[in-house]
Every structure is written in structure tokens, then in C-alpha cells.
Amino acid sequence: MALLEIRKVTRRFGSYTAVDNVSISVETGEFFTLLGPSGCGKTTLLRMIAGFDMPDSGQILLDGEDMMGTPPEKRPVHTVFQTYALFPHMTVSDNISFPLKMAGNTPRDIQSRVMEALDNVRLSNFGNRFPHELSGGQKQRVAFARGLVNRPRLLLLDEPLGALDAKLREEMQIELINLQKNVGVTFVFVTHAQNEALALSHRIAVMNQGNVEQVDEPSKIYGFPRNRFVADFIGKISMINALVVETTPSHLKLDIAELGEVTTISKEGIKVGDKGVMAIRPEQVRISHPSDEVVLKNHFLGTVHDLLYVGDVTTYIVELANGAHIKALLPNSAPGRAKFFEVGDRVGVSWRQDAGIFLND
Amino acid sequence: MKRSNKWLWSAAAVVYAFLYIPLAIVVVYSFNDSRLNAEWAGFTLSWYKALFNNKEMLTAARNSLIIALSASLGATVLGTMAGLAIHRYKLKVLPVLVFTPVAMPEILLGVSLLLFFLQVLNLTLGMISIIIAHTTFCIGFVAIIVRARLQGMDESIFEAARDLGASRWQTFRLVTLPLILPAVIAGALMSFTLSIDDFVITFFTKGVGEPILPIQIYTMIKVAVTPEVNAISTLLMLLTLIMIIIASKLEGSAASDGISRKETG
Numbered sequence: 346m347a348l349l350e351i352r353k354v355t356r357r358f359g360s361y362t363a364v365d366n367v368s369i370s371v372e373t374g375e376f377f378t379l380l381g382p383s384g385c386g387k388t389t390l391l392r393m394i395a396g397f398d399m400p401d402s403g404q405i406l407l408d409g410e411d412m413m414g415t416p417p418e419k420r421p422v423h424t425v426f427q428t429y430a431l432f433p434h435m436t437v438s439d440n441i442s443f444p445l446k447m448a449g450n451t452p453r454d455i456q457s458r459v460m461e462a463l464d465n466v467r468l469s470n471f472g473n474r475f476p477h478e479l480s481g482g483q484k485q486r487v488a489f490a491r492g493l494v495n496r497p498r499l500l501l502l503d504e505p506l507g508a509l510d511a512k513l514r515e516e517m518q519i520e521l522i523n524l525q526k527n528v529g530v531t532f533v534f535v536t537h538a539q540n541e542a543l544a545l546s547h548r549i550a551v552m553n554q555g556n557v558e559q560v561d562e563p564s565k566i567y568g569f570p571r572n573r574f575v576a577d578f579i580g581k582i583s584m585i586n587a588l589v590v591e592t593t594p595s596h597l598k599l600d601i602a603e604l605g606e607v608t609t610i611s612k613e614g615i616k617v618g619d620k621g622v623m624a625i626r627p628e629q630v631r632i633s634h635p636s637d638e639v640v641l642k643n644h645f646l647g648t649v650h651d652l653l654y655v656g657d658v659t660t661y662i663v664e665l666a667n668g669a670h671i672k673a674l675l676p677n678s679a680p681g682r683a684k685f686f687e688v689g690d691r692v693g694v695s696w697r698q699d700a701g702i703f704l705n706d
Numbered sequence: 707m708k709r710s711n712k713w714l715w716s717a718a719a720v721v722y723a724f725l726y727i728p729l730a731i732v733v734v735y736s737f738n739d740s741r742l743n744a745e746w747a748g749f750t751l752s753w754y755k756a757l758f759n760n761k762e763m764l765t766a767a768r769n770s771l772i773i774a775l776s777a778s779l780g781a782t783v784l785g786t787m788a789g790l791a792i793h794r795y796k797l798k799v800l801p802v803l804v805f806t807p808v809a810m811p812e813i814l815l816g817v818s819l820l821l822f823f824l825q826v827l828n829l830t831l832g833m834i835s836i837i838i839a840h841t842t843f844c845i846g847f848v849a850i851i852v853r854a855r856l857q858g859m860d861e862s863i864f865e866a867a868r869d870l871g872a873s874r875w876q877t878f879r880l881v882t883l884p885l886i887l888p889a890v891i892a893g894a895l896m897s898f899t900l901s902i903d904d905f906v907i908t909f910f911t912k913g914v915g916e917p918i919l920p921i922q923i924y925t926m927i928k929v930a931v932t933p934e935v936n937a938i939s940t941l942l943m944l945l946t947l948i949m950i951i952i953a954s955k956l957e958g959s960a961a962s963d964g965i966s967r968k969e970t971g
Contacts, residue, residue, distance in 0.1 A: 447871030
């Protein structure tokens with residue numbers, strides 16, 4: 346049985362449907378992420394799991410028990426808020442012991458568990474500090490410790506890394522993965538940052554306008570996005586209009602107007618005559634000199650239209666014969682060299698037959 | 707110093723002189739060894755002595771203290787509840803209802819309370835009616851201060867308390883109240899100072915017999931401005947000043963103790 350089961354949950358605010366008939370199940374021990382742009386309903390869903398908001402219809406089950414009407418304090422669920430929400434008038438130790446006191450633990454038990462929790466987040470010497478005496482990252486760790494100290498069945502995390510700068514965020518991501526592994530508590534993590542979701546999660550639910558577009562492992566979400574929204578939202582991708590002309594058990598043959606035929610891997614439910622796009626990630630596209638011999642079948646000539654140097658890699662935007670643009674990524678393996686091609690250069694682009702995917706309209 | 711600055715400073719000096727010289731004169735003459743407020747005849751504490759031998763004045767002071775303490779206590783409890791309610795339930799009509807008495811002319815409040823006590827409640831005017839009246843006009847002040855404090859706070863702090871297992875009451879007792887306490891105390895002190903020197907509303911809602919300090923002072927100066935009046939005024943001024951200083955310190959602390967939204971966010 347799933348630890349958390351969300352069954353056909355809908356939540357409306359006036360005429361606006363924030364969460365629209367969503368069903369998700371989360372397994373024990375999982376690091377599960379709700380990913381989507383702002384306003385997609387992920388935070389509303391999280392608030393309903395925590396008990397701050399109630400669904401208009403549908404059920405939220407925890408360990409098989411319907412949570413409808415159970416107030417937040419009675420749910421074995423804790424939340425780490427985006428603003429950390431530490432109690433400003435209490436020391437770090439008092440903040441962390443708060444849930445233990447509420448649960449009626451003995452003072453001796455509380456003391457040893459607070460020490461352990463402080464140790465877990467490497468803040469052993471900070472017990473007597475007040476929140477305003479801590480840095481952003483330290484506050485964040487106190488919030489984690491407070492949320493985990495009495496071992497909730499579920500820890501909800503509402504964009505907890507959003508307020509940190511980029512470098513600190515990366516450190517905290519690694520810390521978060523280790524923390525979850527060590528304590529074994531199930532995490533439901535909300536974020537709008539797709540790279541964070543990919544880096545942290547066991548599974549991701551991509552949400553858009555109150556709906557769940559796809560639930561999958563990170564590599565599946567990235568590699569096989571179910572539709573154009575997911576493809577576009579996660580990572581970078583080039584999409585070129587295409588028509589299905591042939592289907593085999595292993596491959597699809599697509600016709601791209603004024604360009605030619607492309608082969609991609611097969612996909613269920615696609616038939617000849619379907620219209621859509623051929624989608625391919627920049628790192629899957631090889632870029633070469635037009636005279637180079639290329640063994641790959643999906644091979645076209647084009648002109649470098651634009652390029653973007655970001656240090657480790659350069660992205661080349663290549664205009665194909667039919668005017669479509671395709672992105673190709675090239676690592677800058679030669680030291681001190683920012684680019685291998687210039688804008689206006691004639692180049693060849695190619696990719697494996699199992700690299701591109703077809704997304705129908 | 708720039709020319710415009712000079713003008714500003716002089717204008718400010720004139721305004722402050724106008725405000726504080728009369729008060730200073732009252733203080734100075736309360737120590738003047740002369741019955742007349744005309745010239746300085748040497749330092750004395752005899753007017754303060756006379757004051758503490760004046761039975762009626764002492765009764766008036768005692769009554770005023772009882773009223774101010776009761777009214778500020780009542781107004782603090784009710785005003786805090788009102789401030790919390792206004793903050794939590796975003797009803798448009800609630801703030802209007804609570805804050806109107808603050809802006810209402812005192813004379814109007816006095817007359818309407820008088821009619822209400824006599825004709826609706828059939829109450830005999832006295833200490834009780836004054837306490838109720840003072841509580842009424844102080845609630846709004848407390849509510850305004852408490853709400854201002856709440857507005858600067860991160861809402862998720864209160865949700866976090868519930869989330870971590872605290873009931874509504876525990877959340878109030880362990881988190882909300884400690885956080886708004888400076889505002890609550892400031893509101894109480896403000897109510898006290900408003901109540902202890904209130905003349906208009908007290909005048910309308912007092913019965914016969916019980917002497918009340920501001921009315922008593924007024925009665926005394928009808929005869930003559932005696933140094934005794936200067937003495938009691940000085941004491942009253944001192945008390946009010948202390949309360950105001952504490953209240954403004956507490957209100958100001960809200961911005962600097964790290965609980966504002968900007969710092970947590």
C-alpha cells in the first residue's frame with residue numbers, strides 16, 4: 346500500500362481551479378517531487394496534504410487513512426516552509442524540541458533527541474543561538490532538523506532552497522539527499538526548479554495548470570517527456586514540425602517538410618498520418634564540418650545562426666534548410682577556446698536514430 | 707549649514723517651544739514658593755505635601771487609577787482579540803467597526819454612551835459606567851497596534867506551530883502571544899494614558915459623588931490656578947511620559963528583533 350495516496354483531488358478558488366482532479370501515490374521512503382511553474386497548483390496540493398487547506402472533492406489518504414477533517418496538528422506530517430518559519434523568540438534547541446514537547450515526550454528524551462537532531466545537521470554548537478543569529482543555510486538546516494526530529498511519516502518541503510544563493514543551494518541539495526537517505530523519512534518536495542527536481546528526486550510529478558502531466562523517474566521525465574509541455578519545461582529541447590509516415594515495432598519514420606526523412610524510436614499509440622513535432626535535446630545533436638564523414642542516418646546541413654558560450658559548453662543554434670532551428674551542444678574541450686564554429690559557418694548536424702522522440706499534437 | 711536648513715530648524719524650534727514651554731511653566735511653578743503664578747519666589751515641595759494631604763484629590767487620583775487600570779486591562783484583552791480577528795478574517799466591515807471609535811469625536815462618543823447607559827441599560831452612572839466607556843474607546847487603539855505588529859510577521863510561523871503538533875490554543879499561547887506581546891503591552895500602556903487623563907467622555911459618563919482626577923483639576927482651576935494644580939499636573943505628566951516612552955520603545959522593537967517578514971524571508 347502506498348504511504349500517501351491522493352485520489353481525484355480538486356480544489357477551486359472561486360472560478361479558478363487550482364488543483365484539477367489530481368491522483369498521485371507516493372511510496373514509503375521515496376523522495377517525491379511536485380514540479381511545475383508558479384501557479385500550477387503544486388503548493389495548493391502540498392497545503393492540502395499538510396492540512397492547511399481542504400480539497401473540494403477527492404480524498405487524501407495517509408497509510409490508508411482518510412485525512413479529511415484531520416487538522417494539521419493531528420497529521421503525522423511536517424512541513425519545511427520556504428521562509429523556514431523558525432520561531433524567532435525561541436533558541437535553535439527550543440525550536441527543534443517544539444514538536445517533541447507537543448507530542449508529550451519526556452524532558453530527558455527530548456534533550457537527547459534534540460542533541461541528535463542538531464548533530465545530524467552539523468549544528469551541535471548552535472543550540473543556544475536565536476534564529477536571527479544564523480545564516481540562511483543554517484536556518485535552513487534548523488528547519489530540516491525541526492521537521493524531522495520526531496520522525497514524521499511524511500516531510501513536506503515547500504521550495505526550501507528557493508531563498509539560498511546558487512552555490513549554497515547546490516551544497517544543500519547534496520545535504521538533503523544524504524539527510525533523506527539517513528533518516529529514511531518519505532519526502533514530498535515542491536519546486537519550480539527543474540534541475541533541482543532532476544538532481545534530488547526518485548520520482549517527479551510534473552504539474553501544469555492544476556493537472557499532472559507526467560509522473561516518472563527523472564531520467565524518464567527528461568528522456569521521454571510525454572508531451573510538449575513536459576519536454577519544454579524540463580531542460581532545453583529543439584522541436585521541429587513533423588508528420589508520421591511509417592511505423593515499425595522499433596522505429597518511427599517522420600517526414601519533415603522541405604527537409605527530409607528522420608528516424609526516431611517508436612512510441613505507443615502513434616499511427617501513420619499523425620502530426621506533431623520531432624523533439625531532440627541539444628546534447629544529443631552532433632555538430633560537424635560539412636565535409637566530415639558522418640555515419641549517422643539523421644544527418645542534415647545547416648548554418649550557424651547563433652551561439653551561446655557559458656564556459657563549460659557552447660550551444661550552437663543551427664538553421665536548417667527549411668528554416669527550422671536545432672540546438673547542438675558542444676563541450677569546450679580545447680582550453681581557452683570559446684567556440685569551434687562561427688555564426689554563418691556551414692555545418693552538419695546529426696543524431697542517433699534512438700535519440701529523437703515524436704510528440705503528437 | 708544651508709540656508710533652507712536654518713529656516714527649517716527655526717520653524718521646528720518655534721513649534722516645539724509653543725508645545726513645551728507651557729508644560730515647562732507648569733512644572734517650574736509646581737516648585738515655586740508662592741501662591742501666585744507670577745514670579746519665582748524660591749524652591750519648595752510644599753505644594754506636593756499639600757497635595758498628599760488633600761483628601762478629595764487623593765480620592766480622585768485613586769478613582770482615576772482604578773478606572774485606568776480596569777479600562778486598560780479590558781481594552782487590552784478585547785483589543786488584542788479584535789486585532790487578531792481583523793488580521794485573520796479578511797472581513798472589510800470588521801476594521802471599520804473596531805477603528806471607528808478611535809476617529810469619532812469624543813463629545814459624540816460621550817453623549818451616545820450617556821444615552822446608552824441611562825436609557826438602554828438603565829445603569830446608575832458611576833465608576834462602572836466610566837470603566838465601560840473608557841474600555842470602549844481604548845479597544846480600537848489596542849487593535850490598531852496589535853494588527854500592525856501582526857502585519858509585519860511571516861504567516862507561516864503560525865502554520866508551522868500547528869504543523870508541528872500544537873493545537874490552536876497552544877499556538878496562541880506559545881507562539882502568537884509571545885510574538886505580539888510587545889504590541890499588547892504597548893496597547894495597554896497607551897490605553898492607560900488615554901484613560902487617566904480623559905475629560906470629555908468621563909464628564910458625560912460620571913455620576914455625582916465620585917471625584918475623578920481630570921474633572922477634579924478642572925473644578926479646582928475654576929476658582930484659581932493654584933500651585934497644587936501645577937503639582938498634580940506635573941505628576942500626571944510624568945506618569946504619562948513614562949508610559950509613552952515604554953510604549954514607543956516596545957512598538958519600535960518589532961522592527962528590529964528579527965521577526966519581520968523581510969528578515970525571515
